Amino acid sequence: MREAGNDAAVYARQGFGAGLAPAPPFGLLIVDFVNGFADPEVFGGGNIPAAIASTRPLLALARDRGWPVAHTRIVYADDGADANVFAAKVPGMLDLTEAAPASAIVPELAPRPGELVVRKNVPSAFFATGLAPWLTQRGVRTLVVAGCVTSGCVRASVVDAMCWGFRPAVVADCVGDRAIGPHDASLFDMAQKYAEVMDYASLLGRVEG
Amino acid sequence: MREAGNDAAVYARQGFGAGLAPAPPFGLLIVDFVNGFADPEVFGGGNIPAAIASTRPLLALARDRGWPVAHTRIVYADDGADANVFAAKVPGMLDLTEAAPASAIVPELAPRPGELVVRKNVPSAFFATGLAPWLTQRGVRTLVVAGCVTSGCVRASVVDAMCWGFRPAVVADCVGDRAIGPHDASLFDMAQKYAEVMDYASLLGRVEG
Amino acid sequence: MREAGNDAAVYARQGFGAGLAPAPPFGLLIVDFVNGFADPEVFGGGNIPAAIASTRPLLALARDRGWPVAHTRIVYADDGADANVFAAKVPGMLDLTEAAPASAIVPELAPRPGELVVRKNVPSAFFATGLAPWLTQRGVRTLVVAGCVTSGCVRASVVDAMCWGFRPAVVADCVGDRAIGPHDASLFDMAQKYAEVMDYASLLGRVEG
Amino acid sequence: MREAGNDAAVYARQGFGAGLAPAPPFGLLIVDFVNGFADPEVFGGGNIPAAIASTRPLLALARDRGWPVAHTRIVYADDGADANVFAAKVPGMLDLTEAAPASAIVPELAPRPGELVVRKNVPSAFFATGLAPWLTQRGVRTLVVAGCVTSGCVRASVVDAMCWGFRPAVVADCVGDRAIGPHDASLFDMAQKYAEVMDYASLLGRVEG
Numbered sequence: 001m002r003e004a005g006n007d008a009a010v011y012a013r014q015g016f017g018a019g020l021a022p023a024p025p026f027g028l029l030i031v032d033f034v035n036g037f038a039d040p041e042v043f044g045g046g047n048i049p050a051a052i053a054s055t056r057p058l059l060a061l062a063r064d065r066g067w068p069v070a071h072t073r074i075v076y077a078d079d080g081a082d083a084n085v086f087a088a089k090v091p092g093m094l095d096l097t098e099a100a101p102a103s104a105i106v107p108e109l110a111p112r113p114g115e116l117v118v119r120k121n122v123p124s125a126f127f128a129t130g131l132a133p134w135l136t137q138r139g140v141r142t143l144v145v146a147g148c149v150t151s152g153c154v155r156a157s158v159v160d161a162m163c164w165g166f167r168p169a170v171v172a173d174c175v176g177d178r179a180i181g182p183h184d185a186s187l188f189d190m191a192q193k194y195a196e197v198m199d200y201a202s203l204l205g206r207v208e209g
Numbered sequence: 210m211r212e213a214g215n216d217a218a219v220y221a222r223q224g225f226g227a228g229l230a231p232a233p234p235f236g237l238l239i240v241d242f243v244n245g246f247a248d249p250e251v252f253g254g255g256n257i258p259a260a261i262a263s264t265r266p267l268l269a270l271a272r273d274r275g276w277p278v279a280h281t282r283i284v285y286a287d288d289g290a291d292a293n294v295f296a297a298k299v300p301g302m303l304d305l306t307e308a309a310p311a312s313a314i315v316p317e318l319a320p321r322p323g324e325l326v327v328r329k330n331v332p333s334a335f336f337a338t339g340l341a342p343w344l345t346q347r348g349v350r351t352l353v354v355a356g357c358v359t360s361g362c363v364r365a366s367v368v369d370a371m372c373w374g375f376r377p378a379v380v381a382d383c384v385g386d387r388a389i390g391p392h393d394a395s396l397f398d399m400a401q402k403y404a405e406v407m408d409y410a411s412l413l414g415r416v417e418g
Numbered sequence: 419m420r421e422a423g424n425d426a427a428v429y430a431r432q433g434f435g436a437g438l439a440p441a442p443p444f445g446l447l448i449v450d451f452v453n454g455f456a457d458p459e460v461f462g463g464g465n466i467p468a469a470i471a472s473t474r475p476l477l478a479l480a481r482d483r484g485w486p487v488a489h490t491r492i493v494y495a496d497d498g499a500d501a502n503v504f505a506a507k508v509p510g511m512l513d514l515t516e517a518a519p520a521s522a523i524v525p526e527l528a529p530r531p532g533e534l535v536v537r538k539n540v541p542s543a544f545f546a547t548g549l550a551p552w553l554t555q556r557g558v559r560t561l562v563v564a565g566c567v568t569s570g571c572v573r574a575s576v577v578d579a580m581c582w583g584f585r586p587a588v589v590a591d592c593v594g595d596r597a598i599g600p601h602d603a604s605l606f607d608m609a610q611k612y613a614e615v616m617d618y619a620s621l622l623g624r625v626e627g
Numbered sequence: 628m629r630e631a632g633n634d635a636a637v638y639a640r641q642g643f644g645a646g647l648a649p650a651p652p653f654g655l656l657i658v659d660f661v662n663g664f665a666d667p668e669v670f671g672g673g674n675i676p677a678a679i680a681s682t683r684p685l686l687a688l689a690r691d692r693g694w695p696v697a698h699t700r701i702v703y704a705d706d707g708a709d710a711n712v713f714a715a716k717v718p719g720m721l722d723l724t725e726a727a728p729a730s731a732i733v734p735e736l737a738p739r740p741g742e743l744v745v746r747k748n749v750p751s752a753f754f755a756t757g758l759a760p761w762l763t764q765r766g767v768r769t770l771v772v773a774g775c776v777t778s779g780c781v782r783a784s785v786v787d788a789m790c791w792g793f794r795p796a797v798v799a800d801c802v803g804d805r806a807i808g809p810h811d812a813s814l815f816d817m818a819q820k821y822a823e824v825m826d827y828a829s830l831l832g833r834v835e836g
Contacts, residue, residue: 007391
């Protein structure tokens with residue numbers, strides 16, 4: 001980001017950017033890694049494919065450790081009855097219906113029984129869904145976040161995770177965006193105000209440490 | 210923003226950025242224009258003072274037209290009992306208590322009786338507040354948004370406004386941020402995905418037209 | 419209800435029970451009129467079948483007038499991944515999966531295209547669903563409510579409707595319960611504190627008047 | 628309640644009323660034990676004074692054990708700007724302003740520093756407040772509930788507690804209502820569908836056991 005140097009100085013001087021050291025109990029949230037966001041011809045592109053690949057070991061770690069795991073998909077009604085303001089802004093979203101291949105989670109990260117699949121039709125994984133109660137019921141304190149896009153559904157979910165009382169840990173190499181400018185800008189904002197932002201190697205060290 | 214040109218092309222090709230023409234009934238939301246965010250020595254700086262000045266005619270318009278008007282303040286409990294994850298990330302927020310001058314709305318935009326003053330301790334004006342019901346009860350459809358900071362509480366409020374079923378109209382010259390990089394990046398994201406972004410002159414033309 | 423006389427006097431003396439005259443724009447919410455709640459061998463019984471029959475003309479009215487119409491179903495995930503505290507309290511709820519006949523809306527009130535079908539796994543139609551935004555986006559002010567059971571999902575939905583800024587109008591002959599004691603007690607509470615409670619004939623008079 | 632016998636049989640046959648054994652970590656919620664609800668001349672009466680007296684040892688237990696403790700008050704804005712549908716139904720609620728003696732917590736249960744005081748203007752302690760995040764952040768799993776009135780703000784809070792993923796334990800002798808019919812009816816409903824309902828002695832045995 002162009003002015004990251006100056007910007008960071010302003011934030012540092014005003015006391016932003018304190019650490020949120022990840023601590024158990026952990027949960028994992030994977031946001032919108034569906035076919036349509038892996039495909040540059042639909043809503044994908046940029047560094048999303050790389051983020052999907054990097055999320056495979058993260059998901060394996062979560063399963064190995066028995067963390068609660070939640071996946072999100074954007075799903076609109078077949079008849080468009082739930083068309084909303086988001087769909088007015090991005091009309092192609094209405095094509096993401098229950099059976100549309102574009103709305104299916106990518107095969108390499110397919111959910112297993114017992115993992116929560118959250119259907120949503122807005123950016124945040126928490127808005128108008130059962131995700132917060134599900135995590136609360138399971139005692140999660142740190143929510144590890146992967147997914148796409150960084151400047152959209154990931155960021156909105158991270159803001160809400162924090163608001164709902166979870167400590168968000170954004171795994172920088174496991175989130176992606178169709179364009180790198182917004183990706184970088186949102187990583188900066190999240191690190192300053194909402195989340196711990198760390199790469200997978202650091203998270204692994206923390207979990208195993 | 211460095212890559213705005215390329216980024217915009219990606220978004221255009223994927224069908225983002227449709228218009229959300231503002232239409233009545235209108236409401237006005239002014240986010241966090243409080244002393245502490247007007248002051249570069251606290252949480253302010255950048256183009257926030259200019260945005261406050263530009264909001265004066267906007268507020269006068271809203272009052273003249275009888276729109277419902279809501280103002281937000283960040284307020285934490287005097288004893289810090291409501292310390293949350295946001296305050297863990299930005300510890301100085303805890304100083305914004307009910308009676309702290311830094312948490313008072315700037316004098317030139319002081320609320321009048323009948324206008325809603327929303328106390329919150331997270332970014333979004335809608336999270337854990339009565340704002341959405343208040344607007345719904347009053348029939349608002351388009352929510353005009355001013356305030357600060359663009360990349361923080363304004364953006365989070367705009368995302369939630371859209372989620373709650375309101376059409377957000379962000380007045381570009383009436384929102385400000387302590388740093389211009391995040392300001393520009395969030396204006397770009399909001400215009401692509403969440404809101405109509407327009408300057409005050411355009412909004413005025415629409416309201417009077 | 420045994421003490422309705424005395425109880426009502428207490429409420430009247432303290433100023434409860436003011437009217438909430440229904441006024442347009444209207445919306446209609448039909449709560450959980452699904453096969454399993456029509457069947458006394460599952461979760462049904464009492465006056466629910468009569469309430470379903472009485473709701474047919476109400477639904478016809480709403481469609482004729484072009485009101486937004488929303489229906490709710492209780493739906494749990496096939497693998498029980500979303501088992502919650504409600505299901506811990508009432509384990510049989512977990513059988514209400516997407517394809518289970520018991521979770522299907524009764525044929526005589528089957529939704530039409532463009533009507534919202536809300537899937538939920540808690541009592542309120544509003545909790546963790548997109549219902550409030552959907553109604554707000556469509557400008558609804560008075561929410562007419564039918565469904566079952568009066569003391570459970572109807573009541574919880576009416577409380578939330580009021581909280582979200584809608585004026586609830588409960589149609590007394592279009593709500594039912596598996597047992598009459600709780601039905602009567604909740605109608606009393608709703609009339610005192612949360613809603614206008616009226617029969618269908620009165621509502622019709624109001625709508626046509 | 629008149630038909631409790633028959634009603635209970637219906638519920639038992641359909642599989643309602645499973646236990647929700649309280650288990651740590653615990654939190655305590657005290658709903659609306661304020662002067663105006665202790666006073667039969669305002670919104671009080673019935674068995675509310677007895678419930679307040681019984682809550683003293685419960686609060687002492689929670690403090691002794693270090694449980695997170697939250698208290699609620701109904702508070703409307705001094706200028707009535709936040710008048711809502713609830714206030715339309717019960718106009719006297721608007722008198723419960725920040726400084727009104729009727730809205731102050733009763734002296735014998737006065738909050739201590741570090742305990743959360745939740746201001747609300749609807750029945751549920753969770754609606755449009757920061758209570759759920761506050762409990763989640765502190766790891767609460769079982770939420771012990773006292774307060775008034777049983778058929779109003781207590782019940783609405785218990786339903787929401789369950790929805791938000793907490794296991795509610797309603798202490799029967801620590802909740803009260805202005806009229807006994809609604810009190811009994813709501814205890815029945817909560818025991819069948821939403822909560823463990825137990826007296827203080829049983830809770831104490833469980834906590835110490």
